[in-house]
C-alpha cells in the first residue's frame with residue numbers, strides 16, 4: 332500500500348472553536364486504494380479533521396491536499412474527485428429513493444447510472460419507496476449512494492454505522508469492502524474498534540484532537556508487545572489494598588503491562604499460559620479473590636487504553 336501514490340495529505344491541521352482546540356496539529360497521509368480509519372471516542376476530532384480535508388471547514392492552521400489539490404485554494408477541483416457521506420445527511424423525506432437520486436445526479440455535469448448504483452447499495456426494492464419509510468441502515472446506504480453519484484476517487488464516510496443494528500452494520504461493511512475492491516480510496520471515521528479492525532488497512536487513533544498512533548490494525552495490536560489479555564474483577568478493594576495487589580500482580584510471570592479501571596484488572600502478556608498459571612498460584616489460599624476471570628486476544632481497544640488510559644466508548 333505504501334508504494335501506492337498518496338491521495339490525501341493532512342499537514343499540521345489545526346482547528347479551534349474559541350479557546351477550545353478541537354484538532355491539534357494532525358498529520359497523516361492516505362494512499363490510493365486504501366481504507367483509512369479515523370478511530371477515536373466521541374469528541375476526538377474525527378469529524379472536524381475530515382471536514383477540513385473535504386473543504387467544509389476552514390483550518391486555523393495547516394493544510395489539506397486531496398489528489399494534488401489544496402482544499403483551501405482549489406476546492407472546485409477537490410469536489411470533482413471526492414464523495415462525502417455526512418454524519419447526519421438530511422434527506423428529503425417525501426421524495427422516493429429514485430427521485431432523490433435523480434435530483435442529486437442533476438447537480439453534477441457527469442453522473443453514474445442510477446439503477447446499478449441502487450443495486451450496489453441493495454436498494455433496488457426500495458426505489459419507489461419514500462425516504463421517510465426507510466430504516467436507519469437503508470437511509471445510510473442511500474446517503475452513501477448519493478455520495479457516489481459523481482463517481483468519486485475518494486470517499487469520506489463519517490461514522491456510517493453508528494446507531495445501526497448488527498445486520499445493517501454488516502451489510503454496510505460489505506458495501507465498503509466492495510468499493511475498496513473497485514479501487515476507491517476510503518476515509519472512514521468510527522468509534523467501533525471492531526469495525527476499524529475489519530475494514531481498515533491503516534488506522535489513525537485519535538484522542539483529544541491529536542493522533543495518538545497510526546498503523547495497520549495488526550501492528551497497532553503488536554505494539555502492545557502482548558498478544559493476550561487476562562481480565563478479571565477484584566471487587567471491594569480499598570486504595571491501600573489495591574496498591575499492594577497491584578504490586579503483587581506486577582510480579583506475575585511474563586506480564587508486560589497492567590490496566591485497572593474501577594474493579595476490572597487487565598494483565599497483558601505474550602506468554603498466556605505462564606502468566607495464567609502464576610496468577611492462579613499467587614491467588615491460592617484466598618490471597619486474590621477474583622471473579623469473572625477470562626482470557627482473550629488483545630484488541631485495538633487495549634491499544635487505545637494503553638495509549639490514553641481511557642476506553643474508546645467511555646462517556
Ligand SMILES: Nc1ncnc2c1ncn2[C@@H]1O[C@H](COP(=O)(O)OP(=O)(O)OP(=O)(O)O)[C@@H](O)[C@H]1O
Pocket residue numbers: 348353371372373374375376377378379380490522
Ligand atoms: N462548531 C463547533 N463549535 C464548537 N465546538 C465544536 C464544534 N464542532 C465540534 N466541536 C467540538 O470539537 C470537538 C471535536 O468534535 P468532532 O465532532 O470533530 O469529534 P468526533 O471525534 O467526530 O466526535 P463524534 O464521534 O462525537 O462526532 C468536540 O469536543 C466538539 O464538541
